[in-house]
Amino acid sequence: MSKKLLLKDAHIEGIRYFETYRKQGGYTAAEKALKMTPDEILEEVKASGLRGRGGAGFPTGMKWSFLAKPEGVPRHLVVNADESEPGTFKDRYLMEFLPHLLIEGMLISSYCLGSNTSYIYIRGEYSWIPDILEEAIEEAKAAGFLGKNILGTGFDLEIYVQRGGGAYICGEETALLESLEGKRGNPRLKPPFPAVKGLWERPTVVNNVESIAAVVPIIDITGAEYAKIGVGRSTGTKLISACGNINKPGVYEIDMTITVEEFIYSDEYCGGIKDGKKLKACIPGGSSVPIVPANLLLRTVNGEPRYMNYESLADGGFATGTMMGSGGFIVLDEDQCIVEHTMTLARFYNHESCGQCTPCREGTGWMYKILKKIEKGEGKMEDIDLLWDIQRKIEGNTICPLGDAAAWPVAAAIRHFRDEFEWHVKNPELSQTQNYGLAHY
Numbered sequence: 207m208s209k210k211l212l213l214k215d216a217h218i219e220g221i222r223y224f225e226t227y228r229k230q231g232g233y234t235a236a237e238k239a240l241k242m243t244p245d246e247i248l249e250e251v252k253a254s255g256l257r258g259r260g261g262a263g264f265p266t267g268m269k270w271s272f273l274a275k276p277e278g279v280p281r282h283l284v285v286n287a288d289e290s291e292p293g294t295f296k297d298r299y300l301m302e303f304l305p306h307l308l309i310e311g312m313l314i315s316s317y318c319l320g321s322n323t324s325y326i327y328i329r330g331e332y333s334w335i336p337d338i339l340e341e342a343i344e345e346a347k348a349a350g351f352l353g354k355n356i357l358g359t360g361f362d363l364e365i366y367v368q369r370g371g372g373a374y375i376c377g378e379e380t381a382l383l384e385s386l387e388g389k390r391g392n393p394r395l396k397p398p399f400p401a402v403k404g405l406w407e408r409p410t411v412v413n414n415v416e417s418i419a420a421v422v423p424i425i426d427i428t429g430a431e432y433a434k435i436g437v438g439r440s441t442g443t444k445l446i447s448a449c450g451n452i453n454k455p456g457v458y459e460i461d462m463t464i465t466v467e468e469f470i471y472s473d474e475y476c477g478g479i480k481d482g483k484k485l486k487a488c489i490p491g492g493s494s495v496p497i498v499p500a501n502l503l504l505r506t507v508n509g510e511p512r513y514m515n516y517e518s519l520a521d522g523g524f525a526t527g528t529m530m531g532s533g534g535f536i537v538l539d540e541d542q543c544i545v546e547h548t549m550t551l552a553r554f555y556n557h558e559s560c561g562q563c564t565p566c567r568e569g570t571g572w573m574y575k576i577l578k579k580i581e582k583g584e585g586k587m588e589d590i591d592l593l594w595d596i597q598r599k600i601e602g603n604t605i606c607p608l609g610d611a612a613a614w615p616v617a618a619a620i621r622h623f624r625d626e627f628e629w630h631v632k633n634p635e636l637s638q639t640q641n642y643g644l645a646h647y
C-alpha cells in the first residue's frame with residue numbers, strides 16, 4: 207500500500223473546514239515554517255527532491271532559487287489551478303476536499319519566496335471551487351493564518367482567487383500571467399522567465415496546486431524524510447487521476463515505487479479493465495504525452511516491469527518528454543479506435559491553439575482535418591505520411607509547449623499503431639460503420 211501524505215485525511219468528514227483540518231494537525235507545518243528562515247525552508251524543499259507536479263517535472267527547489275530579488279520590488283507566488291489537460295482532475299480533488307492543505311502550502315511557500323500577495327488562478331469550468339477556496343481563505347484569516355502580522359511574525363499575506371475564462375492555453379504559465387493581468391491569454395516569448403519578469407513584470411513563481419500542497423508534508427516530516435519515499439529522482443508521493451476503461455476511475459496517491467501493472471490491475475487502484483476486456487494502450491500523463499501500447503506500458507524494452515515514476519515511464523521506446531506528465535492516466539481497452547481517439551485530441555488542440563504561431567495554428571487544423579478524413583474512410587496512404595510530416599514540422603517550432611503537445615500524440619499513434627491508420631484507408635466502407643478495435647477483437 208502506498209504511503210499517503212496529501213490524501214491521508216481526505217476521508218474525514220468536514221476536513222474541508224478549518225476546525226476539522228486544524229484538529230487533524232493542520233497548520234502545524236506552517237507554524238513550524240514561520241519559525242524558520244526563508245533560506246532554511248528553501249533548503250528543505252531542495253532536499254525533498256520535489257518535482258513540479260503540473261507536468262514538466264522541474265525541481266521545485268531549483269525553480270524557487272531562480273527567483274530574482276531586486277530591492278524594493280514585490281514578488282509573487284501564483285498557483286496554477288488551471289487544470290484543463292484532458293484526463294487530469296487531481297488538483298480539482300485537492301481543492302474541493304482539502305482546500306486548507308493548499309492554503310497552508312501557499313502560506314509556507316509565500317513566506318519562503320517573500321510574496322505578500324499570492325494568487326490562485328483557477329480553471330473557469332471549476333465553477334463551484336472558488337467559493338470553497340474563498341471560504342477557506344476567510345477561515346484561515348479569521349484564525350490568524352492569513353492577513354497582517356501572521357502569528358506575530360511580522361509576515362503579511364493576502365491570497366486572491368482568480369477565475370479563468372475557460373481557455374486551456376491559460377495553463378501555460380506565461381499565458382496564465384497575461385490572463386491574470388487582464389489581457390488575452392497568449393503565451394509570452396521566453397526569456398525573460400517569470401522568475402525575473404512575471405506578473406506585472408515582477409519576479410514570480412508559478413507552481414501547480416499539488417506541488418504547493420506537497421510543501422506541507424515536506425516541512426512536516428523534513429525534506430530528507432520526504433526524499434526517502436519513492437525512488438531515484440521520483441521522490442515523495444504523486445497524485446494520479448485515473449480514467450478511461452477501468453473499473454475504478456478516481457484520484458489515487460501513489461509513492462512511485464509500484465509497477466504500472468499493479469496500478470492498473472490491483473483493487474487498491476484502478477481495479478482492472480472494465481468488463482474483463484484486454485488492455486490496449488494508455489496515455490500515462492495527460493493527453494499531451496505520447497500514447498503507449500500495452501506491451502511497452504507494462505514492460506520496458508528489456509522485459510523489466512515498468513514503474514509508475516518519472517524515470518521508468520520515460521525510459522525506452524517512447525518519444526521524448528516527461529511521461530509522468532500531469533498524472534492524468536487514461537486507459538484504453540481493446541475496443542477503442544486509436545485513429546478516432548487521436549482525431550479527438552487533434553480537434554481539442556486545434557480548438558485551444560491561441561493562434562500566435564503558424565506551425566501550431568495551421569498545423570493543428572491540418573492534422574485534425576486529415577485524421578477526420580482517415581477516420582471516415584476517405585483517406586489515402588499518403589495522408590499518413592503527410593500527417594507524420596506535419597507533426598514533425600510543429601514540434602519544437604512554436605512559442606509554447608502546446609505545439610509539442612499537439613504533435614506528440616499524433617507521432618506516437620502513427621509510430622505504435624500504423625496498422626490501424628492503414629486499416630481505415632484499406633477498408634473505407636467498414637471504417638464508416640465500425641472502428642478498428644471492434645472490427646479486430
Ligand code: SF4
Binds near residue numbers: 375392559561564
Ligand atoms: Fe499559441 Fe500554439 Fe503558439 Fe502556443 S504553440 S503560442 S498555443 S499558437
